[in-house]
Amino acid sequence: xxxxxxxxxxxxxxxSTVSNVFSKKRPIxxxxxxxxxxxxxxxxxxxxxxxxxxxxxxxxxxxxxxRGEKAKFSQFHLSLINGVLRQCYERGYxxxxxxxxxxxxxxxxxxxxxxxxxxxxxxxxxxxPRIEECLEKNLPMVVIGRTAREYSAKVATVDNDNVEAAAxxxxxxxxLGHRHILFLNAAKKRTVSIDREAGFQKxxxxxxxxxxxxFIAYKAEEETAxxxxxxxxxxxxxxxxxxxxxxxxxxxxxxxxxxxxxxxGRVIPDDLSVMAFSDEPVFLSEFSPALSSMKLNxxxxxxxxxxxxxxxxxxxSPSVKRTTIATDLILRASTEKNxx
Amino acid sequence: xxxxxxxxxxxxxxxSTVSNVFSKKRPIxxxxxxxxxxxxxxxxxxxxxxxxxxxxxxxxxxxxxxRGEKAKFSQFHLSLINGVLRQCYERGYxxxxxxxxxxxxxxxxxxxxxxxxxxxxxxxxxxxPRIEECLEKNLPMVVIGRTAREYSAKVATVDNDNVEAAAxxxxxxxxLGHRHILFLNAAKKRTVSIDREAGFQKxxxxxxxxxxxxFIAYKAEEETAxxxxxxxxxxxxxxxxxxxxxxxxxxxxxxxxxxxxxxxGRVIPDDLSVMAFSDEPVFLSEFSPALSSMKLNxxxxxxxxxxxxxxxxxxxSPSVKRTTIATDLILRASTEKNxx
DNA sequence: CTGTTAGCGCTTTCAA
DNA sequence: TTGAAAGCGCTAACAG
Numbered sequence: 001x002x003x004x005x006x007x008x009x010x011x012x013x014x015x016s017t018v019s020n021v022f023s024k025k026r027p028i029x030x031x032x033x034x035x036x037x038x039x040x041x042x043x044x045x046x047x048x049x050x051x052x053x054x055x056x057x058x059x060x061x062x063x064x065x066x067r068g069e070k071a072k073f074s075q076f077h078l079s080l081i082n083g084v085l086r087q088c089y090e091r092g093y094x095x096x097x098x099x100x101x102x103x104x105x106x107x108x109x110x111x112x113x114x115x116x117x118x119x120x121x122x123x124x125x126x127x128x129p130r131i132e133e134c135l136e137k138n139l140p141m142v143v144i145g146r147t148a149r150e151y152s153a154k155v156a157t158v159d160n161d162n163v164e165a166a167a168x169x170x171x172x173x174x175x176l177g178h179r180h181i182l183f184l185n186a187a188k189k190r191t192v193s194i195d196r197e198a199g200f201q202k203x204x205x206x207x208x209x210x211x212x213x214x215f216i217a218y219k220a221e222e223e224t225a226x227x228x229x230x231x232x233x234x235x236x237x238x239x240x241x242x243x244x245x246x247x248x249x250x251x252x253x254x255x256x257x258x259x260x261x262x263x264x265g266r267v268i269p270d271d272l273s274v275m276a277f278s279d280e281p282v283f284l285s286e287f288s289p290a291l292s293s294m295k296l297n298x299x300x301x302x303x304x305x306x307x308x309x310x311x312x313x314x315x316x317s318p319s320v321k322r323t324t325i326a327t328d329l330i331l332r333a334s335t336e337k338n339x340x
Numbered sequence: 341x342x343x344x345x346x347x348x349x350x351x352x353x354x355x356s357t358v359s360n361v362f363s364k365k366r367p368i369x370x371x372x373x374x375x376x377x378x379x380x381x382x383x384x385x386x387x388x389x390x391x392x393x394x395x396x397x398x399x400x401x402x403x404x405x406x407r408g409e410k411a412k413f414s415q416f417h418l419s420l421i422n423g424v425l426r427q428c429y430e431r432g433y434x435x436x437x438x439x440x441x442x443x444x445x446x447x448x449x450x451x452x453x454x455x456x457x458x459x460x461x462x463x464x465x466x467x468x469p470r471i472e473e474c475l476e477k478n479l480p481m482v483v484i485g486r487t488a489r490e491y492s493a494k495v496a497t498v499d500n501d502n503v504e505a506a507a508x509x510x511x512x513x514x515x516l517g518h519r520h521i522l523f524l525n526a527a528k529k530r531t532v533s534i535d536r537e538a539g540f541q542k543x544x545x546x547x548x549x550x551x552x553x554x555f556i557a558y559k560a561e562e563e564t565a566x567x568x569x570x571x572x573x574x575x576x577x578x579x580x581x582x583x584x585x586x587x588x589x590x591x592x593x594x595x596x597x598x599x600x601x602x603x604x605g606r607v608i609p610d611d612l613s614v615m616a617f618s619d620e621p622v623f624l625s626e627f628s629p630a631l632s633s634m635k636l637n638x639x640x641x642x643x644x645x646x647x648x649x650x651x652x653x654x655x656x657s658p659s660v661k662r663t664t665i666a667t668d669l670i671l672r673a674s675t676e677k678n679x680x
Numbered sequence: 681c682t683g684t685t686a687g688c689g690c691t692t693t694c695a696a
Numbered sequence: 697t698t699g700a701a702a703g704c705g706c707t708a709a710c711a712g
Contacts, residue, residue: 005706048452050705051394056707095436095437113387353698357697357698387689388689391690392689394706395703
């Protein structure tokens with residue numbers, strides 16, 4: 001392996017000169033600089049990332065931390081990553097995807113600080129141990145989603161206004177005369193689930209004082225999105241035929257709903273209105289009929305998260321910036337007046 | 341920051357004892373080990389990644405290297421990443437997504453060896469400079485796709501048999517009586533494009549000796565997949581109404597083809613047969629009519645690539661394993677006998 | 681503008 | 697089974 005020393009000797013200069021030719025942290029005369037660079041090229045020398053990071057304490061890598069066993073990306077995650085990556089690219093950072101945290105967490109050989117300058121935390125629950133850990137380690141972080149109130153003065157977040165988004169979706173359906181609405185919500189512990197439920201309930205309660213138990217289901221972590229939509233819809237509509245509208249957590253869940261509706265002989269939108277929280281601009285229009293949805297702009301979420309995090313890293317001061325990314329109600333053909 | 345020294349002092353042992361408690365590289369008595377671990381926990385100590393990697397020369401990170409400016413993931417990439425990630429998770433590696441290579445390549449401050457134990461190279465062209473670089477640096481690598489022949493004894497690859505896949509697709513269409521087939525191929529320089537073209541040409545040439553110039557288009561790097569499918573189909577079918585079938589590079593391209601067909605008043609599959617090289621199992625069936633396709637099994641590609649790479653890293657010897665991932669012809673409703 | 685020196689936090693001989 | 701000492705390749709403070 002070629003080291004800085006080799007280059008220095010070969011070029012007849014000192015190590016620190018070579019170092020500064022590469023880091024540009026202090027001025028080096030053009031002649032020396034070019035000579036060093038030429039020798040370096042000839043020896044095929046590349047500075048060692050670790051040796052450098054060991055002293056500078058910076059890596060120019062940001063981490064993307066997913067929770068849970070599966071580490072499987074959805075459409076939402078995909079757009080989000082594309083957003084993160086775009087900003088990483090612009091600002092000269094790399095992205096480290098960290099999935100092993102959970103599995104190897106208690107194996108002593110794997111315990112080590114992550115080689116990142118900061119972390120983006122995905123799919124938070126209210127009291128997320130990952131947040132505590134970053135706080136303790138004093139590691140810059142941005143949470144995508146909402147955190148428990150006690151953290152609100154301590155951590156930066158980027159999120160949609162999920163209470164509002166769910167309220168708007170519900171309002172739209174209520175405005176069409178739907179009274180018995182099935183809400184296929186995300187997994188119960190997730191903050192996004194809690195917020196959307198609040199928005200849903202707010203409208204239902206305000207409109208129908210006599211309903212005491214709205215139809216809400218929660219996704220189980222292990223079940224696939226499509227199965228969740230399919231089975232819960234089948235089950236709920238069979239027991240409660242009065243249900244005339246479904247709000248799905250994601251477009252994959254909606255796909256399951258479509259499948260169940262077909263099986264039950266319910267025509268969308270005439271016999272059943274369907275909406276989803278979704279994003280994917282391409283395939284969405286391939287639903288037949290086209291799926292009305294609440295667009296979450298996840299690519300923007302990702303871009304904003306990366307930007308906030310990098311700002312924080314470079315300003316070298318913890319930020320508690322809280323950004324809300326707008327959602328857009330996109331009405332297509334899957335919702336219709338309640339004819340029941 | 342808490343260091344190994346702090347733990348050692350606090351626990352009343354030597355640095356190397358602490359080191360070995362964590363690395364398990366030499367036996368430490370149970371009592372000492374537990375005591376050290378307890379002190380470490382109490383001080384909230386985590387071994388420093390860089391200091392460790394500086395001496396061990398391993399990072400337990402593998403790199404995913406994308407070519408080009410945009411760094412935008414498609415469906416294909418998404419499944420592939422999911423495959424890679426699953427294996428990383430199983431085998432205790434992290435994934436570093438490296439997009440800045442290109443942009444910062446000639447900026448001296450960013451020149452440094454990547455902090456990875458090996459790299460997965462995506463979307464290769466025949467003589468890819470990235471391959472040369474890994475070879476020079478002696479860095480384990482796996483290329484997803486085919487490489488130029490001169491590398492075939494030097495680098496491991498994981499790929500579909502794209503010549504065969506394209507031949508099968510073409511054969512299917514030819515079997516249905518299609519003679520004038522438009523092939524919307526990938527960007528010209530990519531190996532996948534070269535291979536598929538060969539398979540396509542092979543069948544066309546063998547069947548129709550009188551055709552001297554089959555209809556082949558190539559995607560431009562900057563144009564979106566949908567636009568490519570849409571505009572090229574519109575253009576080609578207008579000038580060559582005899583075209584009765586289209587082979588699309590990806591499902592997004594096929595989406596553009598569907599759009600163009602609708603605009604031209606061509607009913608799929610009666611007036612136009614369409615096929616694609618694709619993968620996405622969920623949305624694919626939402627094409628109307630359902631899209632016949634050649635399934636690439638990209639999640640398998642990703643899993644195999646990660647496995648091959650990690651094997652290579654752990655065996656500490658360069659591998660030239662070449663794996664071919666099977667493709668599956670999935671016939672749905674978008675292809676039909678040529679009625680023209 | 682350049683050189684010298686002293687670490688960064690860890691692993692790894694070597695010795696006990 | 698443990699400790700002491702010598703680096704890994706680089707940056708940074710100091711000196712010139």
